[in-house]
Amino acid sequence: MKKTFILTLSLLLAGSGLMKAQNNAECVTKAALAYDDAKAKRYEQAYKPLMEVKEKCPTYSLATFQYLDRVLKFKMETAEGAQKDALIEEMIQLMNDRLKYFPNKTSKGDVQGDIAMLKFENGIGTKEEQYAAFDAAFKADRANFKSPKALYAYFSLLVDLQDEGKKSLEDVFANYDEVISKLEEEENALAQNLSPLLEKQDAGTALTSKEQTLVKNSEINLNAYSQVKGSINAKLGQRADCDNLIPLYNKDFEAKKSDVSWLKNASERLSVKDCTEDPIFFKLSEALHKAEPSAKSALYLGQLADAKGNGAQALKYYNESAELETNASDKSRVYMKIADNYKKKGSFGQARTYYNKALAAKPSAGRAYLQIANMIAQSANNCGENAFDKRAVYWLAADYAARAGRVDPSLSGVAGESVRAYKGRAPQKADIFQAGKEGQSIRIGCWIGETVRVPSL
Structure with a gap:
């Protein structure tokens, strides 16, 4: 009896292994043909065999899921009604199965985000x-x-x-x-x-x-x-205007003035929107600095000093804020404020130092490049040894302005206008020819201290 049982079990296991091998061989053949069809964009031909390979041999190859993704997207383009709904469900299942069978080659965030987008768009x-x-x-x-x-x-x-x-x-x-x-x-x-x-x-x-x-x-x-x-900013619209923020925070201040998290968020939004002249901003900033002195609370106190015309006190707080700040974008924003203050006072060298610090913290801070370009252009008459070199300063200003539009496309319009304006003031082809300086490098003195290359004719 025992021998019969063992023999039967062995035959079952052997049969199971044989079936698995047959399935694998069938999947290999079917997958190869289906992949060729998908590569050639014969998506209708590829659809059924790819689905069969996915069901029978889901771990065979990631390519099965990649090609099916193309096929289903193609089919969804022309599908309507119930047919499209069914294809969407297949696509969602496909993405979930890919995450299940190939977790190390699949981003969970991408999959869940794509599924959410599929539901949203449809x-x-x-x-x-x-x-x-x-x-x-x-x-x-x-x-x-x-x-x-x-x-x-x-x-x-x-x-x-x-x-x-x-x-x-x-x-x-x-x-x-x-x-x-x-x-x-x-x-x-x-x-x-x-x-x-x-x-x-x-x-x-x-x-x-x-x-x-x-x-x-x-x-x-x-x-x-x-x-x-x-x-996103357009969608937010007037919800974040001072007219909405100030009443909201005035209403909640007494109840939440000891809530550090709330104080931080409220102060941050008023600061970003320049709602700094209302008394509520002063109350929030003082309460926050008292509860938890930080980069943010120092920034807000700097803004308050700025609003009162106390530039020296504002710079003191801004520098403290920048040193304490760990968030790159926020650090850059503080350095921009410091740089703007120096620029207003005509201290262009100091201003550039802080604009560069803003860029080091946030390389996409294109406005810093625009401000440096503006300061360079303003200094054209003071930073060249002769008339040609003075006008050559505008080429350097144009280079900085162009960079602004490339790292921050939202500035491309104003950056482009600045480039055209600066190049219009720089020496033209006749000037370059007459001076005999084509392709030469010109050292710009004073606070600028950079070299600009004369364009080729």
Whole structure:
């Protein structure tokens, strides 16, 4: 009896192994043909065998999921009604299965974000459910939640829910802070890679094909993030105006004046929107500095000193704030304020030092480049040894202005106008020919202390 049982079990196991081997062999053959069809864009032919390979041999190859993604997107372009709904469900299942079977080669944030976007774009579920899907994706894998469209949809849905009375204004502000912070992180990373390549170009050194591709892709992505930031700020609209913020924080101050987190958020929003002249900003800043002295509280006290015309006291607080600040974007913003103060006083060398510090903290801070360009242009008559060299200063100003538009596409319009204006004041072809300085390098003196190359004719 025992021998019979063992023999039967052995035959079953052997049969199971044989079936598995047969399935694998069948999947290999079917996958090879389906992959060829998908590569050749014969998507209708590839669809059924790819689905069979996914079901029978899900761990065979990541390529199965990649090709199916293309096929389903193609089919969804022309599908309508129930057919499209079914394809969307297949796509969602495909993404979840890819995460299940290839977790090490799949970003959880990308998958959850893509599923949320699919639901959003196709009106699947309520706005609350769509927002919850984006919220879960963002919180599950913030580092990989990078899609500009997804970040906009995430914020836009919350604003709609607030308009319907289902979310509070505080919820909107909290989400806005998170989304803008994420966008700026991505911008900074792109600009950090782009800046040395722009400097290399400006120095007249040819870029490799790989570097040219990196420049092109970085500028495309920077432009996308810039456009999304503009759309998000437009969506926020008047909700963040002083007329709405000041009454809100006045109403809640007594109840929340010992809540450090609330004080920080309230002060930050009033500061960003320049709602610093109302007494509530002074009350918030003092309460925050008393409860927890920090980079932010020092910044707000600096702004208060600025508003009162006490420049020396403002600089003291701003420098304290910059030294304490750990957030790159916020550190850059403080350095910009310090630089602006020095620029107003005509201390261009000091101002440039702090504009460069702002750029070191946040490479996408294009306004710093514009301000340096403006100071250089203002100094044209003071920083050259002769008439030609004085006008040559404008070429350097144009270089800085051009860089501003490339690291921050939202400034491309004003940067372009500045470049054209500066180049119009620089020596023209006839001047270069007459001076015999084509291709030469000119050292600019005074506070500028840089070299500019005369263009070729």
